[in-house]
Amino acid sequence: MYELLRGLRVVEGASFIAGPSCGLHLAQMGADVIRFDQIGGGPDFRRWPLAPNGTSLYWEGLNKGKKSIAIDLGRPEGRELAVALATAPGDDGGVFLTNFPVGGFLSHEALCAKRADLITLRVMGWSDGSPAVDYTVNAAAGIPMMTGPVEDPRPVNHVLPAWDLLAGAYGAFALVSGLLRRRETGEGAELRVSLSDIAATSLGHLGQVAEVSCSGDRPRMGNDLFGAFGRDFQCADGARIIVVAITGRQWTGLVKTLDLSEQIACVEAELGVSFAKDEGLRFLHRQRLFPLFEQAIGSRASTELGPAFDSNGVTWGPYQSLHEAVTADPRLFTGNPQFQTVAQPSGVDYPTAGPACRVEGVGRGSPGVAPRLGEHSEQVLADVLKLGSGEIGRLFDQGIVA
């Protein structure tokens, strides 16, 4: 955890990935993030993967470093507590992160009646409020039809919930931008980030909406990189690697390492082109180029090729399983200072992820420990809502909190 957001209090009433990952980013930058959940756990409390003791490793991973209060949201008094938390006074409070519906008891309008300068960051599925998860939006946005082997026409779902993760990170950006504005003007805002808008705008920003508008769908191309040189290749020892050359320098380094200059020059002479000067030509003529690289890479072991690639600045990588990466790749995990093994409620020992950002010259602190559900109920009621011990005792006795 860093301290860039120290002193900021954020109340989170959210589940699954987009909202909670947004809260996680804020917490790992030093914000005091208070997550409220239904007593017994919200809809994401048992999401797989699970630890041997039954704890959700997913919930644990997404809620590190937050405080937890468990509330009976089915009763009016519980709902009033959630509203009171989201709208509690103080210059550094008044920030609410949620995926609750636009129009319910946690509507921005209802909350603003209690605190006019509230910033609400609302994460949604479809922007019209209808239900969606990452995978259904992804199917509608066309990605699975572009993914996978050329000869197999079936759609291929992504396994990384990319839109969820992107909504969480972009949501954190929007929230802090709203806060910056509030500090200047005193005005709150409701900021809505939906998975559907995230997917649609991303494909717009990448030029793909423009592309299909002028030339129709990009055909499926398997593992080939679009618009430049790149693909998976098999080495002599059977290892699969990916090699990419987008810039001229990446290309010349690659050709040099594989000792292919003469053969490439022959192809260039025949076609009347220069591959070093135009990455698009490398893509256009890739079927002429690939056999040369298959032969050159296929005749050498990955253990020999890797260091040679590295010393010539080639952009390449091995295909690894996640287990291989977690147990043996120092750049990603085993030697990555953003990870620390800390005791978590699951009892599983694993490298726990801190923030993705490195703040140079500043100590990292702990990546954070996930709370037990309701671990901070009493503390939050006392500190944020300033309730006395008698009142807190009554709320516990009546099962409004746990």
Added chain:
Amino acid sequence: MYELLRGLRVVEGASFIAGPSCGLHLAQMGADVIRFDQIGGGPDFRRWPLAPNGTSLYWEGLNKGKKSIAIDLGRPEGRELAVALATAPGDDGGVFLTNFPVGGFLSHEALCAKRADLITLRVMGWSDGSPAVDYTVNAAAGIPMMTGPVEDPRPVNHVLPAWDLLAGAYGAFALVSGLLRRRETGEGAELRVSLSDIAATSLGHLGQVAEVSCSGDRPRMGNDLFGAFGRDFQCADGARIIVVAITGRQWTGLVKTLDLSEQIACVEAELGVSFAKDEGLRFLHRQRLFPLFEQAIGSRASTELGPAFDSNGVTWGPYQSLHEAVTADPRLFTGNPQFQTVAQPSGVDYPTAGPACRVEGVGRGSPGVAPRLGEHSEQVLADVLKLGSGEIGRLFDQGIVA
């Protein structure tokens, strides 16, 4: 464009997706983003897809709403200009976004000698500075080995540069967080966001690092959703749809719509489980469940099923191509107010993406037009560096700027 970041000046010296998308998010929230490039264009200036007139739709999409200055970075005087821009005085300046190397002429240390409170957001490939692109990091992080048909062991590259996009959005969050801190303490910072840290920490946050630490690699499972019920199915009219049921409510709505209650109850009785109460059991026993859904979905047309699913709150979606989505899906594109068709340098008419965030109750403004390369060279030299017309003329005459 919104105005949450109005008054903020950001200088961008970056290329490809992560850095420029970060700058784009800032620009679309109202920041004045000045991008400098090598005269003639940086390494991403001709990246595919291209418009019929040769313009890069990729560059156009990622640089909307920014100002452009073209500088000869190969000459000392050009480099000094880039340094002067990044470190120009003013309370709302002093923010530099880059993917230049850690140790070069745009090192944070060198820039801090000119402006001590500088915030540098540096986007990187591998966190150790070695070259990487999204696709090589993705291969190393294990995603392609988990993706694609079960019976085909080959790795499947993702076609969405998810890590790039995530680095851009998370980078924008980190940058604005740094700014908030600077406004309180006066201190600058160098913030480094690498594709490798983005990938590693994301897999950590999702619980997958913990999962492989205790139970090894998750086997490849094709289009099946991990840990709950979800997969692609084919309707009677041949249309493919994805159906997902993570929560109990999603499950009961799905079972009800497909009139499968009795058949599910038989399976539950036989296995001694309740699928409504535990999403993990739906995953564990999915091979028992899928045939029932294949039959029920396969006997009805998608045109009939879609409205029935919608009225019961089922989480589902069609598999569409991007062209279908762009031309006919009102929720993603044709009716999405975050998109507007504006005249761009490419001359292609397409819906241009504004910010992913909707700020409720506030006018959107234009999503922004991409600059011509060097379109704002003169203006930036005058406004930011306060150079006189004689000096500006000399810089143009000597080819230091264009």
